[in-house]
Amino acid sequence: MDALMLMVLAVCVFCCQAAPVSNSLQVGGSPVSVHLGHTATLPCWLSPPQSAEQLEVRWFLPGEGFDSPVLLYQRAQLEHGSQDAAYAGRVSLGLKDATSSGLREGDVSLKLANATLQDAGDYSCYVSSDKEYDTATVSLVVTETGTPPLLSAVWIPGGRVNLSCESEGWSPRPSLRWADPLKTLTPQSLQYSTAPSGLVSVHSWILLPASTRVSCWVEKQEVRLQLQEPPTPPQGSGGGTAAGWAAFGLLLSAVLLAAAFLLYRKRGKKAKLFVEGPENLYSPENQKLLPKGKIEPTLISTAQQSYVNVKPEHDGNEYLKIRDNKIRDLQREETPSPDLPNGDQVTCLTCLTAITGTPPLSSGQHYWEVSLGHSTVGLKQSWWVGVTSTASIPADSHLTPSSSNGFWFLSSSSTSLQLSTEPSVLLPPPGPQTLGVFLDIDRGKLSFYNVEEQSLICSLTAAFTGPLFPLFNPGKGDKAPMVLLQREVESEQGGGQH
Secondary structure, eight states, rough: OHHEEEEEHHHHHHHHHSSTTOOOOESSSEEEEEEEEEEEOOOOOEEEEOOTTTTTEEEETTTTTTTOOOOOETEEEOOEEEEEOOGGGTTTEESSTOOOOOOGGOOEEEEEEOOOOOOOOOEEEEESSSSSSEEEEEEEEEOOOOOOOOOEEEEEEETEEEEEEEEEEEEEEEEEEESSSSSSESSSSEEEOOOOOOEEEEEEEEEEEEEEEEEEETTTTEEEEEEOOOOOOOOOOSSHHHHOOOOOEEOOOBOOOOHHHHHHHHTOOOBEEEOOGGGGOOOOTSSSSOTTTTTTOOHHHHHGGGGOOOOOOOOOOOOOEEEETEEEGGGGGGOOOTTTTOOSSSHHHHHHHHHEEESSSSSSSEEEEOOOOOTTTTOOOOEEEESSSSSOOOOOOOOOGGGGGGGEEEEEEESSSEEEESEEOOOOOOOSSSSEEEEEETTTTEEEEETTTEEEEEEEOOOSSSOOOOEOOOOOSSSSSSEEEOOOOOTTGOOOOO
16 A cells, blocks of 8 residues: 555656646737847746756747757857857847846746848747746737838829839838828739848838829838829920920939837938929830839939039129129029019029030049038028030920920929929928038939938939030029039049040
């Protein structure tokens, strides 16, 4: 009888040793999120607190082998012999928070450095002694912020526009939504694709009225724009030249409304828009809405290698005053001109206030900078900066200067920034303090930069013909002058052929 009792007692002791102890392990909020390449801490600790210095701590991937751990702590030291090679040199025991005392109080958290996309998934935290064990699971999500949204717009006969929105390089899969000022819009298509790297791209397109105001959101990044059809020009207004200039593309840096860490991390990378003219239409059903390589933005550091000194040339314009590369309108004088043109809209009445710089440009790459104000006098509210194929500005009050008749420029008013494309594209102000202009005549590209932020504002393409002249308009009534900035440059620099 005594022998039987001893056998039963031995079985009970064995069962107690093998049985897990309920609620001995606690884990923090799951999943844990970490940015690609950063360090993550997967929290796990004993509760109630007790020393884990003499316990076995094992982190492993469920379903991939208890015997090939991510991290193994045994006999008061880390063991590397059986460790999963993918985690070698990247894992250690960490602290669940700043007040933790580590193993002395049972904190067995996993610290994982240089997180990769392949690290995402579930992790088992396992702690055992000679008498008991317990396990818990923590999920890890590895994130990557993709490229700012790229918008493509194709104008369709009948008063519609086909808008496409695309972004790539995300983890995990991002959300995308369209909206106008009043409601969320339903797209015609929403598709995702995964690159061999594991990063996800999203693409969507939608049909809208040709005069529209719309936003595309990819996660917290918004790109918004307002598209307006041009007014029908009067007969004999000079609109017949439009056929020669109708083809244009536009790469537009729109407003990026992202969280602060996105703005810091993506500094200089703005959301973009590509627009095609009517004769470049293609069907969204059988062709890509975002043809790759059509327009590639040039870094401002690259553009600045083509610096040329552009100087204003006074052509007898009665509304302007030029001195030391500074351009002012006479509205700032004590006796302002009573017939100085008014209004924010770009017409040839205001075009009378524009002047062209020298020299004329016929080939190569050229970059120049224009100061539009500073902290003591404030920013200019209205201005034009760009190029024109017209050596002398016409005085035809019926002609609206635009890309269709040889005027390519970025302008500002109190309410918007605007490109001289047809249809027009409007962006919210303010404009930059210093505007950089990069002209690549051979590739037919004109780009504008915010020099202080070292970022692209917008870029347009056109089939330039004949020599081009830098174009400037100081606007009306601003306290700040427009200043054409000069640098010491080598004569061979920047491919500045004329």
